[in-house]
Amino acid sequence: MRSARLPRVTLAEQVRDFLVLEIAQGRIPPGTPLRELEIAEQLGTSQTPVREAFRALAALGLLESRIHVGTRVREVAEQDLVDAVPVRSALEGVAGRLAAPRMKGEGQELRAAFDAMLHVAASGDRLAYADASTQFHRSIVQAARNESLLRAWNALGIEVMTIMTMASTDVPLEVAAESHREVLEALESGDPEQAEQLLAHHVAEYLPGRLQVERHADDGRTEPATA
Amino acid sequence: MRSARLPRVTLAEQVRDFLVLEIAQGRIPPGTPLRELEIAEQLGTSQTPVREAFRALAALGLLESRIHVGTRVREVAEQDLVDAVPVRSALEGVAGRLAAPRMKGEGQELRAAFDAMLHVAASGDRLAYADASTQFHRSIVQAARNESLLRAWNALGIEVMTIMTMASTDVPLEVAAESHREVLEALESGDPEQAEQLLAHHVAEYLPGRLQVERHADDGRTEPATA
DNA sequence: ATTCTATGCATTATCGATAATGCTTGCTAC
DNA sequence: GTAGCAAGCATTATCGATAATGCATAGAAT
Structure with a gap:
């Protein structure tokens, strides 16, 4: 959409895109539980951008979150x-x-x-x-x-x-x-x-x-x- | 959707619903700039849930955000x-x-x-x-x-x-x-x-x-x- | 054996503070 | 007078830490 235009800056967006590729290409299989802090550590960010990315992907149906419980890659x-x-x-x-x-x-x-x-x-x-x-x-x-x-x-x-x-x-x-x-x-x-x-x-x-x-x-x- | 079932708990959701009503009923007119910290203070929360609500409403097209600049109620x-x-x-x-x-x-x-x-x-x-x-x-x-x-x-x-x-x-x-x-x-x-x-x-x-x-x-x- | 209850644990949800960014305004050079 | 630049400012973006929640497990009561 604006791909080349603006450098797509925020960390949250980078995290989101990272996760999309990992999931779409099967490196994170369906059903895998994702922990916000774990991903954050893995990518060298704090929890906040990861959380934001999770929300965006949940809206796309790629992840499913249960409040206070956790998030995982959707099976379906x-x-x-x-x-x-x-x-x-x-x-x-x-x-x-x-x-x-x-x-x-x-x-x-x-x-x-x-x-x-x-x-x-x-x-x-x-x-x-x-x-x-x-x-x-x-x-x-x-x-x-x-x-x-x-x-x-x-x-x-x-x-x-x-x-x-x-x-x-x-x-x-x-x-x-x-x-x-x-x-x-x-x-x-x-x-x-x-x-x-x-x-x-x-x-x-x-x-x-x-x-x-x-x-x-x-x-x-x-x-x-x-x- | 789950309205009565689960109490719809998170602060972010409450903030979102609050904003939806305010905007839909015209108490916050189109074009109004919304500042995360200001709304947060007004509602007695921190910036985080407000930010999350902003994102959700931007996805619905009710708000528009420009990165590092600000968010406002959409005109259209x-x-x-x-x-x-x-x-x-x-x-x-x-x-x-x-x-x-x-x-x-x-x-x-x-x-x-x-x-x-x-x-x-x-x-x-x-x-x-x-x-x-x-x-x-x-x-x-x-x-x-x-x-x-x-x-x-x-x-x-x-x-x-x-x-x-x-x-x-x-x-x-x-x-x-x-x-x-x-x-x-x-x-x-x-x-x-x-x-x-x-x-x-x-x-x-x-x-x-x-x-x-x-x-x-x-x-x-x-x-x-x-x- | 089964159900209920209390406690601990994993994880998110929220907080308060700081860093980073982009806009704007005022100054300088031409 | 205008273009370019720099500093200040408003605002978000990110951070690290803490609070809150729901689940699971183990123990007690029946």
């Missing part, structure tokens, strides 16, 4: 990937609808994000690809110029989910990246209907194989997912 | 009411779709929430009505049993919005309450399609008169709103 992170599908689909559909008219003609930022995604896909770095993909989708949501929408979307924690998904699927990056092209074009053409449709569908496109199976029991209208 | 709370309409509509539509099959037959909790709403509407207490209405809608979102959905919905800060809406509209409470009946019935009947439709539409039903005007410039598919 995988179910979340599945749950998120219809929600993301709905939200990004709205985003497409609202963003399309504003994009007509000037999708510079979005196209830049798309190009970055293609570029990074060629490099084979799945983590970097996750970043690029997240940035692409966030650009769309931001283009809708709707604070509520952005907030709801952020609450889903797409960054983390995308990282986790990329880590557990083996879809070739080029294919994944290429699948964004029609979305980009629909937005650039400025057609709200088509943008909504394509985005809602696209978001439901890839899901790690293992998860695809469980999916069908559940929703019934949207299809598979990643992005 | 009113625009948010408008922005939230298509987002809420989409989210609650999904909620209805997912919740309906689970509710078939046993909508006890939801019906209880509905009855509470009717009851409180008769009393004329608009603040209490806002609570009841929020509880009704939250029940539906919870019934969908989808963590991501609940998180996204919570991120919208419906409680606050409903309080603010009720404060600035003059729709008779009985009418507002009654309008939930068909939603309830659709859910009890267990039909996902109909529940989705009705909810998405219902959510877009009431908006304070002053705001209705601005609305039409903006979205184009969903209609007016409160709930």
Whole structure:
């Protein structure tokens, strides 16, 4: 969002990002209890920034805290990937609808994000690809110029989910990246209907194989997912 | 959510709720700068819980913070009411779709929430009505049993919005309450399609008169709103 | 054996104080 | 008069220490 702009300074944010990566990449497995003071010591900070990071991650559903008892990494992170599908689909559909008219003609930022995604896909770095993909989708949501929408979307924690998904699927990056092209074009053409449709569908496109199976029991209208 | 169950203990939560009411009811007008230490002194706590409350409210979009500079009440709370309409509509539509099959037959909790709403509407207490209405809608979102959905919905800060809406509209409470009946019935009947439709539409039903005007410039598919 | 109760312990929640930051104002140089 | 710089100030960000809480365990009573 402001990634390169401001140096992302606070310790709390650094701690948060550290934990996100540790958890998303499986170095801290689900169920692990996290103690504020322990993490603080480990990172050389005081309890305060760690506590703040815990709160932020709990809001994303990555941790769960019980007051006066403790915090641990949530077990169900995988179910979340599945749950998120219809929600993301709905939200990004709205985003497409609202963003399309504003994009007509000037999708510079979005196209830049798309190009970055293609570029990074060629490099084979799945983590970097996750970043690029997240940035692409966030650009769309931001283009809708709707604070509520952005907030709801952020609450889903797409960054983390995308990282986790990329880590557990083996879809070739080029294919994944290429699948964004029609979305980009629909937005650039400025057609709200088509943008909504394509985005809602696209978001439901890839899901790690293992998860695809469980999916069908559940929703019934949207299809598979990643992005 | 757990309102009566656990006593909602932490100071941070109390501070948060205090601020929500002050802001929602206009006793702290938009634009007001809030200083952590000042609020702390005013409430007889230390800076820490206040800081935590600030963060939570910033996440809801009620405050905006700039690092090392300060925090103030967001100006645009009113625009948010408008922005939230298509987002809420989409989210609650999904909620209805997912919740309906689970509710078939046993909508006890939801019906209880509905009855509470009717009851409180008769009393004329608009603040209490806002609570009841929020509880009704939250029940539906919870019934969908989808963590991501609940998180996204919570991120919208419906409680606050409903309080603010009720404060600035003059729709008779009985009418507002009654309008939930068909939603309830659709859910009890267990039909996902109909529940989705009705909810998405219902959510877009009431908006304070002053705001209705601005609305039409903006979205184009969903209609007016409160709930 | 089972339930109740008291006590200790692990952990968070809160506190008061200090460090760090960014804004602003006033000065200086041109 | 204006641009650049420096010092002071308001405010947050962080720290280290203490208070409060809930859980678990062990013992007593039945």
